[in-house]
Amino acid sequence: MAMTFSVTILGCGSATPSLKHFTSAQIVNVRDKLFLVDCGDGTQIQLRGCRLPFGGINNIFISHLHGDHCFGLMGVISSFGLLGRTAPLFVYAPKEFEHIFKEMLDFFCTDFPFEVVFKGFDSKKQEVIYDDRSVSVTTVPLKHRVPCAGFLFKEKPVEDHIDRAACDYYKVPQWDFARIKQGGDFTLDDGTVIPHERLTKPAEKPRSYAYCCDTAYNPAMIEQISGVDAVYHDCTYSSADELKANQYYHSTTVQAATIAGKANAGKLILGHFSAKYQDENQLLDEALKVFPNTVLAKEKNTIDL
Amino acid sequence: MAMTFSVTILGCGSATPSLKHFTSAQIVNVRDKLFLVDCGDGTQIQLRGCRLPFGGINNIFISHLHGDHCFGLMGVISSFGLLGRTAPLFVYAPKEFEHIFKEMLDFFCTDFPFEVVFKGFDSKKQEVIYDDRSVSVTTVPLKHRVPCAGFLFKEKPVEDHIDRAACDYYKVPQWDFARIKQGGDFTLDDGTVIPHERLTKPAEKPRSYAYCCDTAYNPAMIEQISGVDAVYHDCTYSSADELKANQYYHSTTVQAATIAGKANAGKLILGHFSAKYQDENQLLDEALKVFPNTVLAKEKNTIDL
Numbered sequence: 001m002a003m004t005f006s007v008t009i010l011g012c013g014s015a016t017p018s019l020k021h022f023t024s025a026q027i028v029n030v031r032d033k034l035f036l037v038d039c040g041d042g043t044q045i046q047l048r049g050c051r052l053p054f055g056g057i058n059n060i061f062i063s064h065l066h067g068d069h070c071f072g073l074m075g076v077i078s079s080f081g082l083l084g085r086t087a088p089l090f091v092y093a094p095k096e097f098e099h100i101f102k103e104m105l106d107f108f109c110t111d112f113p114f115e116v117v118f119k120g121f122d123s124k125k126q127e128v129i130y131d132d133r134s135v136s137v138t139t140v141p142l143k144h145r146v147p148c149a150g151f152l153f154k155e156k157p158v159e160d161h162i163d164r165a166a167c168d169y170y171k172v173p174q175w176d177f178a179r180i181k182q183g184g185d186f187t188l189d190d191g192t193v194i195p196h197e198r199l200t201k202p203a204e205k206p207r208s209y210a211y212c213c214d215t216a217y218n219p220a221m222i223e224q225i226s227g228v229d230a231v232y233h234d235c236t237y238s239s240a241d242e243l244k245a246n247q248y249y250h251s252t253t254v255q256a257a258t259i260a261g262k263a264n265a266g267k268l269i270l271g272h273f274s275a276k277y278q279d280e281n282q283l284l285d286e287a288l289k290v291f292p293n294t295v296l297a298k299e300k301n302t303i304d305l
Numbered sequence: 306m307a308m309t310f311s312v313t314i315l316g317c318g319s320a321t322p323s324l325k326h327f328t329s330a331q332i333v334n335v336r337d338k339l340f341l342v343d344c345g346d347g348t349q350i351q352l353r354g355c356r357l358p359f360g361g362i363n364n365i366f367i368s369h370l371h372g373d374h375c376f377g378l379m380g381v382i383s384s385f386g387l388l389g390r391t392a393p394l395f396v397y398a399p400k401e402f403e404h405i406f407k408e409m410l411d412f413f414c415t416d417f418p419f420e421v422v423f424k425g426f427d428s429k430k431q432e433v434i435y436d437d438r439s440v441s442v443t444t445v446p447l448k449h450r451v452p453c454a455g456f457l458f459k460e461k462p463v464e465d466h467i468d469r470a471a472c473d474y475y476k477v478p479q480w481d482f483a484r485i486k487q488g489g490d491f492t493l494d495d496g497t498v499i500p501h502e503r504l505t506k507p508a509e510k511p512r513s514y515a516y517c518c519d520t521a522y523n524p525a526m527i528e529q530i531s532g533v534d535a536v537y538h539d540c541t542y543s544s545a546d547e548l549k550a551n552q553y554y555h556s557t558t559v560q561a562a563t564i565a566g567k568a569n570a571g572k573l574i575l576g577h578f579s580a581k582y583q584d585e586n587q588l589l590d591e592a593l594k595v596f597p598n599t600v601l602a603k604e605k606n607t608i609d610l
Contacts, residue, residue, distance in 0.1 A: 016384040017350045041380035042347030045322045067383040067413055075346035078372040079321035100412040107405040108372055 003031045005155060005207045005305040007232065010046035011038075012271035012297035014214075014236050014250075015068055022046055022299055023068035024272060026232070027057075028153055028209060030135040036060040036076070037151060037211050043072030044079050050300055054083055059130060061137065062093035063213060064123070064148035070097075074108055081112045088115040092129050092137075094147040095120030123147035126224060140224055142215035144249045150212035152225060160200035170194050207305045210265075213272050216246060217255040222262045229305045231260050232297065235270035238277060239286050253283045257290035266305075271297035308336045310460060310512045310610040312537065315351035316343075317576035317602035319519075319541050319555075320373055327351055327604055328373035329577060331537070332362075333458055333514060335440040341365040341381070342456060342516050348377030349384050355605055359388055364435060366442065367398035368518060369428070369453035375402075379413055386417045393420040397434050397442075399452040400425030428452040431529060445529055447520035449554045455517035457530060465505035475499050512610045515570075518577050521551060522560040527567045534610045536565050537602065540575035543582060544591050558588045562595035571610075576602035 006029045013021025023040025027050075034056040036043070047054060057080075062070050073091070080089060093101070098120050105116055121129050121139050124147070130137035133156060140150035159181040167177070172186050172194075180186060186194045210225040212218075213234040225231055236250035245252045251259075253270065260268035268291050273280055280296055287294040295303065311334045318326025328345025332355075339361040341348070352359060362385075367375050378396070385394060398406070403425050410421055426434050426444050429452070435442035438461060445455035464486040472482070477491050477499075485491060491499045515530040517523075518539040530536055541555035550557045556564075558575065565573035573596050578585055585601055592599045600608065 015387050017347075017353055017380075019353055022350065041377065042322075042350050045327065045347050045350070048322055048324055065413070067380060071380040071383070071413075072346065075321075075372060075376040078376070082320050100408060103405060103408055108370070108376075 002204055003158075004029050005031070005209070005229075006302050007209060007230070007269070007305070008050055008052065008302040009271070009297045009299055010043055010050065011040050011299060012273060013068075014272045014274050016275070017041060018275040021273060021275070023071075024063075024213060025072065026211070026297075027052055028211070030153060030155060032056070033058070033132075033134070035130075035137070035153070038063055038069040038213070039072040039076055040068045041071040042075075044076045046299065047076070054080055055085065055087075057089075058087060059090045059092065059137075061129075061151050061211075062091065062097065063142070063150060063211070064094060064144060064146050065097050066146065066214070069214070074104055077105070077116060078109060081109060081114065085114045088117055090117045090119055090130075092119045092121060094123045094149065096147055121149065123149040138224075140210060140212060140221050142212060142221065143218040144214045144216065148214060150210060150215070150221070150225075152228070153209045153211075155206040155208065157206045158203045160196070160203045163199055163201050166199050170199065172199060209305055210263075212259070214250055216249040217251055217259070219259070219262065222259060225259075225263045225265070228263065228265050230267040230269060230303065231263065231265045232269040232271055233259055234272045235283060235287070236272050236274045238283060241274075253286035254290055257287040257294060260291045260294070265291075266293065267303070268294040269297050269303060270294060273297075307509055308463075309334050310336070310514070310534075311607050312514060312535070312574070312610070313355055313357070313607040314576070314602045314604055315348055315355065316345050316604060317578060318373075319577045319579055321580070322346060323580040326578060326580070328376075329368075329518060330377065331516070331602075332357055333516070335458060335460060337361070338363070338437075338439070340435075340442070340458070343368055343374040343518070344377040344381055345373045346376040347380075349381045351604065352381070359385055360390065360392075362394075363392060364395045364397065364442075366434075366456050366516075367396065367402065368447070368455060368516070369399060369449055369451050370402050371451065371519070374519075379409055382410070382421060383414060386414060386419065390419045393422055395422045395424055395435075397424045397426060399428045399454065401452055426454065428454040443529075445515060445517060445526050447517060447526065448523040449519045449521065453519060455515060455520065455526070455530075457533070458514045458516075460511040460513060462511045463508045465501070465508045468504055468506050471504050475504065477504060514610055515568075517564070519555055521554040522556055522564070524564070524567065527564060530564075530568045530570070533568065533570050535572040535574060535608065536568065536570045537574040537576055538564055539577045540588060540592070541577050541579045543588060546579075558591035559595055562592040562599060565596045565599070570596075571598065572608070573599040574602050574608060575599060578602075 010025035011022030233256035239254040315330035316327030538561035
């Protein structure tokens with residue numbers, strides 16, 4: 001069974017919450033580790049609503065310091081404390097956030113039962129800011145009015161799977177499985193070499209996901225996110241409002257779809273919708289003409305990669 | 306027709322949002338002026354959900370600086386800015402908030418199109434912190450783990466209403482109405498004095514509302530809120546959990562009802578519920594035994610005074 005790699009949308013509206021949308025937040029689930037990406041106002045309400053376990057979140061990534069991407073942060077952290085968390089929590093954000101964030105923590109989160117570790121990054125650089133045995137997260141420099149970075153989640157390769165029937169047939173001892181999973185062949189008593197490929201089933205291809213919001217049309221990111229299984233891209237405006245998109249450093253449907261196409265992405269998730277569009281299917285239609293495998297983000301929806 | 310004096314509940318849960326409740330926030334509407342009282346995480350989402358006009362709010366009152374009463378403040382202020390507000394906004398909160406609040410404003414709300422005026426108060430004192438032609442707001446010192454005040458909204462007396470039929474009968478000229486509404490009598494040409502009471506219908510009795518949250522059982526407040534038409538009172542716990550209430554400086558059902566009874570309140574609104582009670586009707590039942598005119602607060606409900 002494939003291991004989980006999914007994205008659950010908590011909010012995909014822009015600027016201020018509307019009757020339809022919360023502001024930006026989502027959970028990236030990589031093999032049951034939950035990563036919170038952006039944290040607009042009321043994010044903890046959505047976490048509750050999606051029945052996501054607060055305790056499963058150890059890392060929070062903030063793309064930039066506009067309120068619709070970070071005003072829910074203190075609420076989330078504070079609730080972690082009230083719910084008895086003891087594990088440290090890591091918060092990754094543009095380094096410009098450090099001073100005010102620490103001031104807020106000092107004021108609102110005194111006598112906390114866990115440590116909040118701030119990890120500032122330089123939004124202008126591609127930088128590996130998180131790395132464990134199963135996944136790495138790299139910043140994707142974006143083009144916005146303030147320092148802003150996207151996040152590229154890359155699953156680590158897993159070992160090939162032992163083919164039990166083949167190994168039994170060749171009488172491979174179980175203590176040798178670890179070596180064979182990692183690529184080893186097996187030599188029979190008569191000197192015949194049974195190649196790795198005959199003894200194993202190939203591992204699943206490592207998956208990847210890029211969160212690219214907020215940003216103006218930014219072809220500079222294409223190379224870095226090339227071949228991702230899915231990209232979530234700023235899609236604040238219809239292509240008819242391209243001037244507005246340029247002015248505010250956001251993207252249109254067509255710009256988002258163009259990035260996804262040039263990056264050979266598997267799927268495009270449109271989000272960060274302006275409240276001005278009554279019917280977002282109009283936005284979807286515009287993007288679909290440029291990039292076929294496009295979906296609209298929607299609160300409480302989970303997209304499996 | 307009576308002028309509006311109502312309370313709309315935006316959130317009445319305690320500590321962290323639950324599947325049932327948002328954290329503390331409510332709109333007190335006095336003659337169509339909207340006062341926002343407390344501002345927990347996601348308050349602006351509830352304002353939207355209740356279709357309350359953001360532009361109608363010029364004054365925000367924060368009882369104390371626990372996150373469940375103030376983490377939504379930056380979101381509300383920031384959205385006011387994005388929606389093009391130009392009128393100054395007044396924020397009343399314990400004076401301890403001033404430094405961090407100004408730091409947050411400086412960081413998140415640069416180049417704002419309106420002024421945010423901070424009005425710090427001493428939560429230990431009864432102090433008139435707001436006063437206009439129709440209403441005054443006075444702090445009510447409460448007993449909590451941190452500086453905390455409730456708010457007493459007192460409607461100003463209105464003038465008596467002209468009785469058109471009586472005034473026509475006595476041929477009172479219209480230019481004299483203002484004087485008569487304010488209490489004047491009218492003298493006929495033959496010297497007969499027609500008393501004020503014959504020419505007018507009495508004005509509605511000024512109404513009042515007390516928001517008393519968060520607080521331990523605090524009889525010291527009874528005199529100040531005596532005779533209010535309604536009191537919203539901390540009711541975090543069942544009376545079975547009185548020790549817990551004492552420990553955390555919150556109140557039980559019976560304590561809230563006792564305060565309402567001793568203050569001769571017209572109505573008791575229970576709120577700030579702990580998430581531990583599946584069925585809040587249990588809380589209502591406990592309070593009803595002590596104070597009959599009790600209701601449970603509920604998100605998006607409006608209580609007319």
